[in-house]
Amino acid sequence: MLARAVNPCLLPRNFHRIRPFPAERTYHEDPRWPGWEVVVGLEVHAQLKTRQKLFSESLTSELGHVANTHVSPYDAAFPGTLPHLNSKCVDLALRTALALDSKVQPRSAFDRKHYFYSDLPTGYQITQHYAPIASDGALHLSRGDVVVRIKQIQLEQDTAKSTFDPRHHLSQIDLNRAGTGLVEIVSESDMRSPEEAGDYVRTLQAVLRSVGASDGNMEQGSLRCDANVSVNKPGGPFGTRCEIKNLNSVKFMMVAITCEVLRHIKLLETGQVVSQETRGFDELKSQTFKLRSKEDAPDYRYMPDPNLPPLLVNQAIITLAINSMPELPGAMRSRLCSQGLSKRDTEVLMSVDSGREVGFDGEPGSGGAVAYFESLSKGRDPKIVVNWMTHELLGQLGARKETFTQNPVSVEQMGELIDMVQDGSITGTSGKTLLHHMITHRSREMPSKLAADLSLAALSKNSLSDSLKKLCEEAIAALPEEAGVVRKGNERVIMKLVGKVMKDSRGRADAKAATDLLKELLLPKQ
Amino acid sequence: MRSAPRNIRFCLHLRYNSTVSYWRDVIDVKNASVNAIVHTAGLHPGTGHGPLKDLAIAVKDNICTASMPTTCSSAMLKDFTSPFNATVVDLLQDAGAQIIGKTNCDEFGMGSLNTHSVYGPVVNPYSTPSDSAPWVERERRSAGGSSGGSAAAVAEGMCDAALATDTGGSTRLPASYCGVVGLKPSYGLISRWGVVSFADSLDCVGIMANDVATTKRVFNVASTYDPKDPTAATLETRHKSQLTPMPLVEKNLQGLRIGIPQEYFPAELDRSIIRSFRLIVSALKDNGASIIPVSLPSTSYALSAYYVIASAEVSSNLARYDGIQYGLRVDTPHGADKTKTSNIYAHTRSQGFGREVQKRILLGTYALTADAFDNYFLQAQRVRKLVREDFDHVFRAPNVLMNHSSNFTSSSQTSNSNIDVLLHPSAIRTAPLLPLSSPDSSSILSSSSGLDAYFQDVLTVPASLAGLPALSVPVCSGVDGWPVGVSVVGQWGCDDLVLRVGEIVEQL
Known part of the structure; x- marks a missing residue:
């Protein structure tokens, strides 16, 4: 717990400006899909750049670290362990919220999201489902004067990593990542093309890096995203959306969104319906595939975490965060x-x-x-x-x-x-x-x-003209044929002599000074 | 007034040069019939100094010890030894106490009779004054649960004191059945780091001993702020609760206002319990205490709310026992469906958890589903708030966990009782008979409706929901000659007052 709560009206007002509604955006026809409007929203998970994990004292890890070396009994869900909130994670989540122009909630809370999977040792992930740390933000994209509204920002735990070894039919679990702090940044569905989605992720990456919240590296997995995609006729209501999970690079995300858009349009144009689904993306085939339908959606049985007191953020803490940004x-x-x-x-x-x-x-x-x-x-x-x-x-x-x-x-x-x-x-x-x-x-x-x-002082006409003159004379002596050609008036060949001087001087000679001196030595006085 | 004589103490030969080996021998002789101790400590000499250097303490098997297994009486953790000591175990050891073993309990603390244990039931060691029959011929009564092993170990003299846990009455009920003292302190005073979670928002470490004085000595050491417990009461809150002026409880009880909650006398309460309770009340009155009838109107909803909240937290807290990181692992049979992770876990969880635990996991899972959440979980939380407010209305001391303004309203304006402590029977009856059949099968108490066993907790659950200190003190025997306990309940943080009043009751 950080401090006692304050009246929400004391929150900084300058962090709010009036934001355009997506409906206000004028429709621009895209030659790839004339007559259709694309609507995209993104959920980005960014690993917080803290030394320790979100609720334990074990150190965070990087990709190359030996598996299961950054693990405490808490991370491995040992009986009798309890979470201890790392205030550094809160600081970085606050920076993220402020950088994204969001409203910091004076009181947020932690909830448990339950599901059984081998990368989740406790059987639940601690997240902020009911009361996130910040909401109502905005991110200005780099192109086209587009503002994407941020719906909410929540603190949560990362999972462990499980890899399947098909040769031995073995799942291997690495708990190094388990319990690392994440911020989940949920956008409104304000993007209108795969390119805008790409711009959003790149801009967000730059913001997260600049405030030190995250390395934001998609290749190394410190930033991951899910995309919600739907299509509709311009002016019409939004279409049914599908969520594409676990997109691991900006490029593939844009390809995945494009594929999904084309899939929706094909369905709709042949009189079929788009059903609400969670989908994956096959990078090799460049197509999305069904993971589960809405009916199979798991019930996560969200429950307020009974161990963690509410997270109270007062004005003093926000001021501190602003000043350290x-x-x-x-x-x-x-x-x-x-x-x-x-x-x-x-x-x-x-x-x-x-x-x-x-x-x-x-x-x-x-x-x-x-x-x-x-x-x-x-x-x-x-x-x-x-x-x-x-x-x-x-x-x-x-x-x-x-x-x-x-x-x-x-x-x-x-x-x-x-x-x-x-x-x-x-x-x-x-x-x-x-x-x-x-x-x-x-x-x-x-x-x-x-x-x-290193005797690199420049050999200019003025300073060490003797040695420059000596080098020029040596060059003339060494290249008599070229010198002869120059004497006959072909000045272009002088560059060969200059090159020789430069080489012999090991770059100390000034090329212009050498050219002038060679001309002086070879050409008749005018 | 406490008439029941202790069991005849095991005849001691003072030739032991080590207290550890002395206690090992006591346990060897006594435990076979009682089944209270499930692991005995090795021969490690204690520090030999500190305020608890003369105490041998047993620890409930759901509290982590690095030198002995911590199984929670579950097949799931049958071979599990924690890599660390619970904070409370460290505190006691640092104060010189000798940890002599781990005690039997209901699986993960779930049960009221200590019959749901992989080690089998604990047998109540109490012998009635008239009973001279040998052990094997006596009636086998329950020691109560879930901390039955701790209560029985204290009652039978296998230790001086024992650590228990109390989620809905698991310390007070067995204390009452076995005729020992059992304290559930204010929630958050004793660290839960290393205490295996049953329901985090309710779990408390409890203390049992033969008298209030010993209970208090152990409590004073154990009640220490621990930053590793995120629900620990802060030093500031602890200090605040000490600022409340308390009545000076001397031999003359003038000025002590004792509330008797009218809702704590349900139809199921045994007549002989009421009789014993009345004797205590009139004795207190004779000594000058004011006896005030009070009403805690939300009490009747407390039991249902408790089972919804506790089960919901159980379903969450026990999700971690999947056979992957530690504990029991049951491999999937050949040809089993491995398409989902949960299908693989199911084999371990079906074999590792006993029936009662499985039942509560299922109940709790249901209570948390999207469809049931509002009607069950949130409704239960509302009831919990009402139960807490009921208590705040009757106590003279403010609830320091609430903010100042509401304190003022509750204690000074709407309160018409201004009582210091509440007094009520600890249980609806004396220790029930153990089922004749094998442990964890359908017993007399659970076979008929399944709810009878849960009803054992009806008098202890409200203080758990409100996080209040509650102390069960043995007072006298019921008509059947078995012990009866009376509970003293105080405002949050008034543990010292509760213990002081408990001492008075003990001496009546």
């Missing part, structure tokens, strides 16, 4: 664009190691690529900085299959490197070489020292 993607995007970054650069920066900016339990993380960029661009041209970051730093890390979190180059090192290139004390090529050196050697030295150690 990291910046939301929308706000971050517009802030970056206002610094003159292109939309593409902004997206690249924001997508780097997404979800790793915030630590476990919502703790501030290293700050990620955006924070790095912002420290780096203090007193420097943001466009030049973003180029160095996206093209060179991220490029070289990527070539080594390293993530941004593994970046060994400090903001100070990177800043000096950019400054040295900018003021001509090293060439761009040397800058890249230097960066490569720093990354491969995990060097903590400042670039100025490294440049001196």
Whole structure:
């Protein structure tokens, strides 16, 4: 229990704005299904990024962990164990609710949802069926000025994982995941195409990552979704909906919705009816299949959990959650664009190691690529900085299959490197070489020292003209034929000599300075 | 007034150098006829210091112990040993108590006669004053349930005190039948971590002993806040309940207001019980206490509401016994339908659970189905609220679990009784005879209608629904010579007052 309840009228009003009803959305004909309107609603389950599970002290786990190593007697449903609510899960659910513009309920409660399955050791899942932690939210999609209303957000337990080994006819159960905290985010049926559904999931992923609520990774199963799909004639009432369960990637979800839409239309156009069903999706055949009909729907026998007191969230807790909230993607995007970054650069920066900016339990993380960029661009041209970051730093890390979190180059090192290139004390090529050196050697030295150690100081006309002149003369001597051709007036061949100079200088020579000097040496004075 | 002499104590030879081996020998000799102890502790010396260092305590077999099995008297957990100790067991051991064994009970705490046990029934060890016949020839009476083993172990001198549990009367009823003291404390005072859940919202750890003083000593150690129990009363709430001014109960009972609830004398109540009860009431009056008749009008609905709520929680709490993680596993027979997980579990659950448990799981499952939920489960919750309000209306002390404004209304405005404690018979009769046939088959009490056995709990269930402290104290024998218990019930958190009044009753 967190604290005593407060009067609901003290809740922040600014978290509510008037939202359009789906009926207000104008119908746009889709060439894939002319004369039909598609209606989609999504239920998203996101694993909360906490160190410990929702009701036990065992640590949460990742995919690669050895099976059944993150298990306490509570997780295995041992007799005599009792749940203990992890307040960090509540904090992250509150962040989710606030980020989705939802109304936080001053009093919510936990219920048991009963069914027998091998991945559910207690025989029930603790969820928030009757009184969820938040409701009435909204998510603004990235395209088309679409707002999807959020019906409710609830805290619940994840299940264990069961895998079937057909060779030995054995079911194997891994309890590592059992009892991990989830938020279930239920949307209204406000989406009108598979693409909008895809946009919704991607936008939601970005929001969950930015506030540190979840890694939101569909491939690793930290974000999973179910889709409700129906079709109707424009202006007509909604059609019968079918639910497609366990969609594991945005791409497959969009394919599944498309298949389901086409199935409904085919049924309706041949005079048949769509029956309310729960369906699965076969990724290989690209089709949905029936899991159970409405008549077979299980009775979950929801019961208020007699062990868990109601969850009371007062204004002080909400204020604390608001104050500790990291910046939301929308706000971050517009802030970056206002610094003159292109939309593409902004997206690249924001997508780097997404979800790793915030630590476990919502703790501030290293700050990620955006924070790095912002420290780096203090007193420097943001466009030049973003180029160095996206093209060179991220490029070289990527070539080594390293993530941004593994970046060994400090903001100070990177800043000096950019400054040295900018003021001509090293060439761009040397800058890249230097960066490569720093990354491969995990060097903590400042670039100025490294440049001196590695003799990378630029050979320009002014500073070390003698050595540049020497290199040019050596190049002329080494390539007499080409030099002759240049002397006869074919200036294009000079590039071969420049290339030789650059190579011999190991990138320290400034290409333009070398070209000018070679011309000076080979061509008659004008 | 307590006339029944104790059993003749087992003749002790003081040559034992270890108290553990002493108690092992006592159990060896006495338990065969009573069947109260189902596991005996190994020879681990206790800490030897602490406030309970002189006490040997038996623990009901639905309370987890890491050094002995915890079977809940069920085939389902026949070979189960918990990886941890219940908090209450740790507390007692840390206070120097010697845990000497685990006691028989009704399966998972479900039953009123301790006949629904995989170990067979507990035989009430009481011997009436006139009874000099050897054990085998005596009438075999029930020790009561579900904590029959704990009550019988105390009554027969196999321990100084015993931990029990009480969901709807499981401590008070056997205490009454066996002639010992049984306390069900306020809900939330003793940690339930490690207590195998029957119905979480009602389950309490109970304490049994031969006298109130010993009961109180054990309670004082056990009643400690434990963050591992999410339903534990917080330190703040505990403190608040101590602030309520209590009447000073001295030898002269002037100022003590005792309520007699008129609804607690149903037609089924045995006449001889009423007679014994009247003697106590007039003795209290003679000592200066005010005796006030009060009404708790929702009492008649309490039993039905209790069975709906308890069964619903049972169906949920016992879903975990599926043969996968621990406990009994019955493999699916060759060719069995394995298309659904529940079909595979069914074999284990059908064999592992006894009839009474199965019956309650089915009842509870029904009560929670979408169609029945409103009419059964929610209706029962409404009744529960009314029962709680009934109590709040008659007690002088406010209910600290409610918020301040409603306290004020209930205790100062609508209350016309202002009583300190309620007093009523603990059971409708003395210990009933055990069925002659094998355990867990249709007994005399359950064969006729199936509801007779449930009716045993009619007087104990209301305090469970309201989470109130209730203490059964043996007072005198009924006409048949068997013990009769009287219950003292107080407002939530007034456990000390209840124990104090219990001590007075004990000394009358």
